[in-house]
Amino acid sequence: MHPTDIRDPDYFHKVVDCQWACPAHTPVPEYIRLIAAGRHADAYMVNWRSNVFPGILGRTCDRPCEPACRRGRVEEGNGEKPEPVAICRLKRVAADLKGDVRARMPKKAARGNGRRIACIGAGPASLTVARDLAPLGYQVTVYDAEAKAGGFMRTQVPRFRLPESVIDEEVGYVLDLGVEFVGGRRIESMKALLAEGHDAVFVGCGAPRGRDLDIPGRQEAAAHIHIGIDWLASVYFGHVERVGRRVLVLGGGNTAMDCCRSARRLGGEAVTVVVRSGFDEMKASPWEKEDAMHEGIPILDYRVPLAFEHEDGRLTGMRFQRVRAEYGADGRRSLVPTGEPDELIPCDEVLVAVGQENAFPWIERDAGIEFDRWGLPVLDKDTLQSSLPHVLFGGDAAFGPKNIIWAVAHGHEAAVSIDRLLSGEDPRERPAPAVTLVSQKMGIHEWSYDNDISPEERHKVPWAPTELALRRIDLEVELGFDDATAWREAQRCLNCDVQTVFEDGKCIECDACVDICPMDCISFTANGPEDELRTRLTAPALNPTQDLYVSGPLKTARVMVKDEDVCLHCGLCAERCPTGAWDMRKFLLHTTQAGPSCRDARPEAA
């Protein structure tokens, strides 16, 4: 193998598994250390720069960081199952305990730069564009059909998961940057908007159409059948305050989980979720399923809806076919009838949560914006520009429904594209992030970070008592960690951003680091092709998605090979090394955001 080029910004970034997995590349270990140090406001601001909505995401994020967390990989044998650090819950702690951070927010631009940007929809994607561009002097106007900004975070995510005060606060920080918000204004024509002469238009209108289920009885019993996302909005606006006693929720995604839990709170005594395929295949996050079942909601799987049963328009139940999964020779799964009789489940009301689609009825097909055969805009995946270069798309409007953190990530990228485009630079050239690598050495055996890793299992977040939670639709269920539990959870983090850096020239091949490493990550061996090298290390490196760190040839012509997969970042190798060939250096990556640092003539990174 070639020696590893640690100057490649992606190399050490990939070692910080959580940050690498986060679409907005939030510097997770950095903020976790700040929480452990009681510096909640600093932790909040680190988050705010990346993900814009730490309080909202600390309650609702889809958490792609957690399955990636190294703690889960190295913890085999600890507790019932290896568990990642509770990264998302820690984010919430920073938001809950930060105090007043208004003075730390960027200031409104003192002078405008004369450029006008329109953002359609006030969801997380558009708000991120506005957050990044307004302080630079762009005049950003955000239009939304609803009276208040926030998009689906406000109108679809239920209050028992996300209090409205948290949305008001974090959306407020963005609007306070001098962003003009025009609420209650649905944009009906892209052509008319383009004629207003904006320098760029960002389309962040989400994926607002819930799929229906066109089976017998749908029309006749229509008064008792509702599209899940529309029903949730009606609950938010107070148009729906009660449900029938027996409610069926169709669908296996997070919307279905929000529907069933809301129905339970609005008087549904027998609320049941029914999914076509298997429980394990449901799209809902595991914790959403757990929460629903904890609230006494059964989930019935392998049932294909056949018909709504009714008596003169009054819904009486639903008929389902029982199926099972079968896998063909090509590995593809199909649902085949079990041969059991159809099942009739009695109900008074049905919530259909079987998917969401994009819809752009307001964009004329001759406006110059190309759409593909699925009705999605044709976009440059990096710049998010459409076939009209100054019209960009992001969030759910770009590639179909996803989640808040993806919408934020798109917002940052679109803001960079707009800033470069309007500065006369090519948006397709994406400037590299700013990277620093700083030694954490404070003495011979001392590091500036706490490398004494806690053996504790993941801490559980407390819940409001279920009897109480089910009585009110707006009572937050998760209570969040207190300061002391947050500290203990933060101590589980392995500081993956503090990197083991090896200097070939200083190594005397004494094997002291090999002997002390608790994870057997380090080997001194003859070089070879990667596949073969992986098999003959001190401990075989069997996870090919994680890199090997390979030095240049040493005096004996062997190389040092370190498996980045399971390293604890404990620093014992560096403490033990008699020559200082190993060092522990903190790697900080700042994604490039709109502003001077994203332009060609950029200042040197600090």
Ligand SMILES: Cc1cc2nc3c(=O)[nH]c(=O)nc-3n(C[C@H](O)[C@H](O)[C@H](O)COP(=O)(O)OP(=O)(O)OC[C@H]3O[C@@H](n4cnc5c(N)ncnc54)[C@H](O)[C@@H]3O)c2cc1C
């Ligand atoms: C029930 C439900 C629960 C969810 N829970 C979570 C969760 O827990 N965590 C998570 O990460 N994600 C969750 N999501 C997904 C998340 O809400 C979306 O992925 C995210 O909000 C998308 O952001 P966005 O900025 O693309 O648009 P949206 O948040 O969808 O906002 C779009 C806005 O555009 C406005 N709009 C649309 N058309 C026009 C127009 N023509 N003119 C003016 N305004 C217009 C709409 O009124 C809306 O306010 C959930 C989604 C649903 C449906």
Ligand code: SF4
């Ligand atoms: S242990 Fe800490 S730094 Fe490492 S992946 Fe998990 S949260 Fe991130």
Ligand code: SF4
């Ligand atoms: S920091 Fe060094 S000693 Fe500790 S696990 Fe990693 S390679 Fe081994």
